[in-house]
Amino acid sequence: MSTTRTIIDTIEDLRSQDSSITVGVSGFGGSGKSTLTRQLTASIEGSARIRGDDFLDPDRSHQRSSDWDGVGRIRLREEVLNPFRQGQPGAFRRFxxxxxxxxxxxxxxxxxxxxVDAIGLFHPDLDGAFDLTIWVDLDLPVATARGKARDHQLGRSHDRLWDEVWVPNERDFFARFNPRPTADCLFVPA
Structure with a gap:
């Protein structure tokens, strides 16, 4: 298991070998991907965050899918990751x-x-797009409870979506693509 410090050290080591580094942070909804990403960008000089929510399709992300079809991975790759990795200027469109x-x-x-932090990030559409991948390793029931609690605090009632769409999507994606063992780092949030 990696700590925030060891992840920062790993990123700094990669950066010493290349001028531009892409990092993918994924995990179940509610696991703490955004929290970890905010901590990393606050701690690593010269870093920036791309939010996965800016690449969600609101209709497709609210439907059952075995591969998190609602995540605009191709758009993320073409508009952000490819130009960044090639050191070329580019532009992207947030949702x-x-x-x-x-x-x-x-x-x-x-x-x-x-x-970049997003659900469904470690998918064949993005193979080779990241120099470092981090799986936020929280069990699905715990992550779901945290996600629901966060939504309630924000005044959002998405319980039905969590129960009928998002949790089944997470299970299917995990069974189909097995993202945990493919990650370079596993991070367990506090």
Whole structure:
């Protein structure tokens, strides 16, 4: 198991070998992916975050799928990861949850380390896109309880979606793609 410190050290070591590093952080919904990513970007000079929520399709992410079809992995790869890894300027379109459509293009953040956190990230569509992959290793029932509690605190009632769509999607994705053992680092949140 990796600690935040060992992950930072690993990223710094990779950065000493290459000028631009991509890091993928994945795990079950509610596991703490965003929390870890915020900690990493706050601790690593020259890093930036790309939120997986900016690459979700609101309709497809609310439907049953065995591969988290609602995650726009191809768009993430083409608009962000490929240009960043090639050292080329690029632009991406965040999903605007208020208008329920893609926003105007914005520049990829200027950074040496680009950290992406999302569900369903460790998928064949993104093979080879990350220099380091981190699985936030929290059991699905615990992650789900945390995710539901977070939603309730934010005034969102998504219990039905958690129970009928998101948890079954997580189970299917995990059984189909087995992301935990493919990750370079396992991180257990507090």
């Amino acid at each position: 605007d949850w208020g208008t329920r459509q893609l926003s105007a293009p914005e520049a990829i953040p200027t950074a040496q380390v680009l950290i």
